[in-house]
Amino acid sequence: MSEDIPKTHPRKSATFDDYTLSEIRRAAATGIYDIRGGGAKRSVPGLDDLLFLGASLSRYPLEGYREYCGTDIVLGSRFATNPLKLKIPITIAGMSFGSLSAQAKEALGRGASIAGTSTTTGDGGMTKEEREQSEILIYQYLPSRYGMNPDDLRKADAIEIVVGQGAKPGGGGMLLGQKISDRVAEMRNLPKGIDQRSACRHPDWTGPDDLEIKIHELREISDWKKPIFIKIGGARPYYDTALSVKAGADVIVIDGMQGGTAATQEVFIENVGQPTLACIRPAVKALQELGMHRKVQLIVSGGIRNGADVAKAIALGADAVSIGTAALVALGDNNPELEDEYKKLGTTAGAFDDWHEGLDPAGISTQDPDLSKRLDPVTAGRKLSNYLKVMTMELQTIARACGKSHVLNLEPEDLVALTVEAAAIAQVPLCGTDWIPGKKNEILLS
Amino acid sequence: MAILNLKKIGVSGVNSALHKIVENSEKDFEIRNPQGQHSIACGINAPLNVEIKGHVGFYCGGMNKYAKILIHGHAGVGVGENMMSGYIHVKGDTSESAGATAHGGFLVIEGNASSRCGISMKGVDIVVGGSVGHMSGFMAQSGNLVICGDAKDALGDSIYEANIFVRGEVSELGADCIEKEVRPEHSAKISKLLKSSGINANPTDFRRYGSARQLYNFDVDNFESY
Ligand SMILES: Cc1cc2nc3c(=O)[nH]c(=O)nc-3n(C[C@H](O)[C@H](O)[C@H](O)COP(=O)(O)O)c2cc1C
Numbered sequence: 243m244s245e246d247i248p249k250t251h252p253r254k255s256a257t258f259d260d261y262t263l264s265e266i267r268r269a270a271a272t273g274i275y276d277i278r279g280g281g282a283k284r285s286v287p288g289l290d291d292l293l294f295l296g297a298s299l300s301r302y303p304l305e306g307y308r309e310y311c312g313t314d315i316v317l318g319s320r321f322a323t324n325p326l327k328l329k330i331p332i333t334i335a336g337m338s339f340g341s342l343s344a345q346a347k348e349a350l351g352r353g354a355s356i357a358g359t360s361t362t363t364g365d366g367g368m369t370k371e372e373r374e375q376s377e378i379l380i381y382q383y384l385p386s387r388y389g390m391n392p393d394d395l396r397k398a399d400a401i402e403i404v405v406g407q408g409a410k411p412g413g414g415g416m417l418l419g420q421k422i423s424d425r426v427a428e429m430r431n432l433p434k435g436i437d438q439r440s441a442c443r444h445p446d447w448t449g450p451d452d453l454e455i456k457i458h459e460l461r462e463i464s465d466w467k468k469p470i471f472i473k474i475g476g477a478r479p480y481y482d483t484a485l486s487v488k489a490g491a492d493v494i495v496i497d498g499m500q501g502g503t504a505a506t507q508e509v510f511i512e513n514v515g516q517p518t519l520a521c522i523r524p525a526v527k528a529l530q531e532l533g534m535h536r537k538v539q540l541i542v543s544g545g546i547r548n549g550a551d552v553a554k555a556i557a558l559g560a561d562a563v564s565i566g567t568a569a570l571v572a573l574g575d576n577n578p579e580l581e582d583e584y585k586k587l588g589t590t591a592g593a594f595d596d597w598h599e600g601l602d603p604a605g606i607s608t609q610d611p612d613l614s615k616r617l618d619p620v621t622a623g624r625k626l627s628n629y630l631k632v633m634t635m636e637l638q639t640i641a642r643a644c645g646k647s648h649v650l651n652l653e654p655e656d657l658v659a660l661t662v663e664a665a666a667i668a669q670v671p672l673c674g675t676d677w678i679p680g681k682k683n684e685i686l687l688s
Numbered sequence: 689m690a691i692l693n694l695k696k697i698g699v700s701g702v703n704s705a706l707h708k709i710v711e712n713s714e715k716d717f718e719i720r721n722p723q724g725q726h727s728i729a730c731g732i733n734a735p736l737n738v739e740i741k742g743h744v745g746f747y748c749g750g751m752n753k754y755a756k757i758l759i760h761g762h763a764g765v766g767v768g769e770n771m772m773s774g775y776i777h778v779k780g781d782t783s784e785s786a787g788a789t790a791h792g793g794f795l796v797i798e799g800n801a802s803s804r805c806g807i808s809m810k811g812v813d814i815v816v817g818g819s820v821g822h823m824s825g826f827m828a829q830s831g832n833l834v835i836c837g838d839a840k841d842a843l844g845d846s847i848y849e850a851n852i853f854v855r856g857e858v859s860e861l862g863a864d865c866i867e868k869e870v871r872p873e874h875s876a877k878i879s880k881l882l883k884s885s886g887i888n889a890n891p892t893d894f895r896r897y898g899s900a901r902q903l904y905n906f907d908v909d910n911f912e913s914y
Contacts, residue, residue: 273908387789387808390770392731392751419905431791431810431829432848436904441827445807446747446766446785455726455765459747462703463731 265508276508277416279341279597279607281409281500281545281567286517288500288545289554291664292657293673296643304642311638312648315562317360317539318400318469318492321461325469325492326378326400329358330634331562331649332552334569334626335497335543336382336402336473338364340417340426341504341597342570343614344371345622346606349573351375352619353626357634362402362564365415365440367429368394375623380471383460386415386440388430392463400493401460402471403453405482408501408544411475411515415440416505421600423609450485457490471495476516476544480524483540487532493539494529495564496521500545502567504607505598518544518555520667526559536561536650549636556637557652558668572629573622574604690714695721699728706755709734726764729757732774746783749776752793768795771812777885784821787814790831796885803840806833809850815885825852825897826862834881836889844897853878853894863913864903870896 254260265276297303304311318325334354339347341364348371354361360378363369367389373379381398383390395401406412417426417438427434447456457470472486473495486494498518503511522542529535542555543564552563567575576584578591583603587596597607605617641649644656658673659665665672666679692702702719706729709715715736722728722742729738730750740748743761752771759767762780771790778786781799788804790812797805797814803821806814812831819837826842828850838856845862851874852865861867879891902910 274906387770387810390789391772391791392733392753392770395751396733433904436848437906441808445804445826446769446788452746452765455746459727459730459750462699462727463751465704465707466700 277418277505277598278508278511278595279502279504279506280511280595281502282512282517284512286499286519287661287663287667288517288519289551291519291660292554292668292670293660294550294553294557294640294644294656295658297645301645303645304647306639306642309642310647311642312650313634313638315539315650317541317562318471320492320534320538321490322400322467322469322492324399324467326360328360328378328562330630331556331637332357332546332630332633333359333380333541333562333564334361335501335564335566336362336364336380336404337566337570338366338415338417338504339369339372339429340364340366340421340609341607343605343608343617344369344425345614345617345619346570346573347372348375348619349617349622349626350569351379352623353569353572353630354378356623356627357630359630360399363394363398365404366417366426367391368397369429371619373397375619382473384415384440385442385444386430386438387445388440395460395464398468400469400471401464402473402495403456403460404473405453406473406475406477406497407503408475408497408499408515408518409503410506410510411477412442413506413510413514414442416598418505418598421598421609426609450489453485453489461490469493471541473497475501476518476521479516479521480528483525483528484532487529487534487538491538493541494525495541495543496525497564498542498544501543502570517667518542518546519664522555522558522560523667523669529559535559549633549638550640552633552637553640553649553652554657556649557656558654558670561650568629569626570606572626573606574617574625575602575606577604580604689716689718692717692719693721694719694723694725694728699725702728703730706732706736706738709736722761724764729755732757735774743780749774752776762799763797767797768793768812771795781818786816787812790814792831794881794884796887798887800837805835806831806850806852809833813881815881815887817885817887819856822859823862825850825865828852832877832881834878834885834894836887844899846903847897847899849899851877852897854897855889855893855895858895858897861897864900865897866900868896868898870894 351372355377361376362380380400384404419435469492471493472491474482476498499515539561542560546563580603602608657670719740726745732755735754738757745764747766749757756775759778763782765783768776769788771793773793777796784802785804787795789808791810795814798817800818801820805820805824807826809828815834822840825844829848833852835854841860842862844865
C-alpha cells in the first residue's frame with residue numbers, strides 16, 4: 243500500500259546547501275578553518291549593476307580610433323617631486339614573492355612595463371627579477387616589514403603603506419609552511435617551513451596621527467622624491483580616505499571585498515569588508531569635500547575584470563584601478579587546459595583557490611622549482627600586456643561613446659543603475675527614472 | 689666636525705646634509721637644537737658619526753645603515769626602527785617600539801624603554817640599561833634583546849628565533865615564550881653586548897627566554913593560545 247503513496251522530491255535546504263554541509267564536515271574532520279586564496283565568491287552588488295548611457299542628442303560621441311581619447315595618468319603629484327606617469331589607468335596590485343613564484347613576479351613586471359604601467363611588490367620584499375623587469379615598481383611597506391630595507395626603498399619608484407586589504411580588512415598576511423622555501427625564508431628572516439602569520443598592525447605606529455609622522459619619516463628617507471600611497475581595505479572608505487589625506491598621502495588605494503588574497507580564512511574573505519562598488523563614492527566624497535579630488539589620486543581595486551569595470555570606477559570618481567586576480571588569470575592561472583591536474587587536486591579549472599598549498603599546476607602561486615619553471619615569464623608577460631591593452635581599448639571605446647577625449651572625463655552623469663541597491667550605493671539614478679535613493683529629485687533625466 | 693643647527697635648517701636640512709655624503713666628505717656631525725623633532729638622522733647610508741645634542745621625536749635613526757648615532761637625551765617612538773647596521777646609543781629613555789623590525793646593527797638604551805621594545809626585530813642586538821614595557825620582543829624573529837631591569841607583561845609573545853635576556857623580573861611571558869637554559873655561548877653573547885654597550889651588569893645574573901616553537905605550525909590542540 244505504502245508504495246503507492248507519491249513521494250515528495252528530495253529537497254535540499256537553502257540554508258544548509260551542499261557547500262555549507264561540506265564545510266561543516268571538513269571543519270569537523272580537520273579542526274582548522276578553511277584557508278584559501280582569491281576574493282569573495284558570493285554575489286554582491288557590483289559594477290555590473292551599472293550601465294553607461296552613451297551619447298545621444300545631448301552628448302556627442304567621439305569617432306572610434308580616429309579621435310584621440312587619452313588614457314595617461316599621473317600618480318603622486320601632491321607632495322612627491324617624482325610622481326609616476328603611467329600610460330594607462332590600470333596598475334598591477336601588490337602580490338608577494340612567496341605567495342607567487344619568482345617567474346610570476348617577473349612576468350607581472352614584464353607585462354606591466356610593455357603596457358606602460360606600474361607593478362607592486364608585496365609582503366616579502368622586492369626580488370631582483372621584478373625590479374629588473376618593472377619599469378615602474380611600487381614598494382609595499384607592510385606591518386610585517388619582511389624584506390624591508392632602505393636599499394630597495396631607494397630603488398623603488400613609489401612607496402605603498404599597506405594598512406589593509408579588501409579580502410581581509412583588519413587581518414595580517416598568511417603564508418603557510420609549504421611555501422616557505424629557502425629563498426622566501428631568507429628574505430623574511432624566518433626559519434624554513436613554519437607558518438608565517440604576519441602582524442595585522444604596524445609595529446611602530448597606530449592611528450592616523452602616528453601615520454602622518456611615519457609618512458614624514460619615509461619622505462625624509464627618500465628625500466621627498468617618491469610618491470607615498472596608502473592602501474586600505476574597504477572598511478570605512480569615507481573616514482579612511484579623509485584620514486589618509488590628513489596623514490599626507492599622495493595616492494589612496496581602496497581595495498573592496500572582492501579583492502584577492504594569497505591566503506586568508508574563508509570566513510574573513512566572505513564576511514568582512516564592503517563591496518568595491520560601495521567603497522568608491524564615499525572615498526570620492528571625502529576627497530571632494532577636502533578639495534583633494536584628482537589632487538590626491540584614488541586607485542580602486544577588488545574584482546576589476548575588464549575595460550567596462552575600469553570605466554565605471556573612473557566615472558564614479560577613481561583615477562585608476564588596480565588588478566590582482568585578473569592579472570594572474572592572464573598569466574595562466576586556472577586555465578582549463580590544466581583540467582586534469584586541477585582534478586587531481588580535487589578541484590576544477592575556475593575554482594582552484596588553494597593557492598596557499600603551493601601546488602599550482604600553472605606555476606604561479608607556488609615556490610616549487612619544477613612547477614614554477616612551467617611559467618615562462620616572457621610569454622606570460624606578453625599575455626598580460628595584451629590583456630592590459632584590451633582593457634584599455636575597451637575603456638576608450640566606452641569613453642568615446644560618452645564623448646570624452648580623456649578617460650578621466652567620465653563622470654557619474656554618464657551612468658545609470660540596474661538595481662535599486664546599486665542606485666543607492668553608487669548614487670546614480672535607477673535606469674529609466676531620475677531616482678537616486680536617498681536624494682531629492684533635483685534633476686530630470688528623461 | 690660639521691655642526692647642523694636644526695632650529696635653523698629644519699629636519700629636512702639636517703637629513704639632506706647627512707644623505708649627501710660622497711667620498712672624502714665630512715664624516716663627523718653634531719646636530720644641535722633637535723627640539724624633539726621627528727625623523728632626525730633617518731635613512732643614513734654611510735659610516736658617519738652623528739651626535740645629537742638633545743631629545744628627539746619619533747623614528748630617529750630610522751633605517752640606519754653604517755652610521756653611529758649618539759643621542760644625548762630621550763628618544764620618541766621607533767628609535768632605530770628597521771635599522772640595518774651601525775650603532776645607535778640613547779643616553780636617556782625611549783618611547784614605544786624601540787628598534788622595531790631592525791635587521792641588524794646595535795641599539796643601546798641607557799635608560800628605560802617603553803612597550804614593544806624590539807617588536808618584530810629581525811637581527812638587531814639591543815641592550816636596555818633599565819626596564820622595558822609590555823609586549824617587548826613581540827614576534828621577534830632574530831637577534832638579541834638584553835634587558836638589565838624588568839620586563840612587563842607578554843614578554844616575547846609569539847617570538848620566533850630571537851633571544852631575550854632579562855636580569856630583573858618578568859611580569860608575565862607571552863604566548864609560546866618560555867625560559868630557556870643559558871648556555872656558555874649565551875653568556876658570552878651577553879658579556880660581549882654589555883661590554884660594547886658600556887652598561888655595567890653582571891652577565892651571570894641574566895635569564896634567557898625564547899620560543900617554545902609550539903605555534904610554528906597550526907595545531908588544533910593549541911586552541912587556547914590562538
Ligand atoms: C596572490 C595574491 C597575493 C597578494 N599579496 C598581497 C600583498 O602581499 N600585499 C597586499 O597589499 N595585497 C596583496 N594582495 C591583494 C592585491 O594587492 C589586491 O588588493 C587584490 O588582488 C585586488 O583584487 P583583485 O584580485 O580582485 O584584482 C594579493 C592578492 C593576490 C591574489
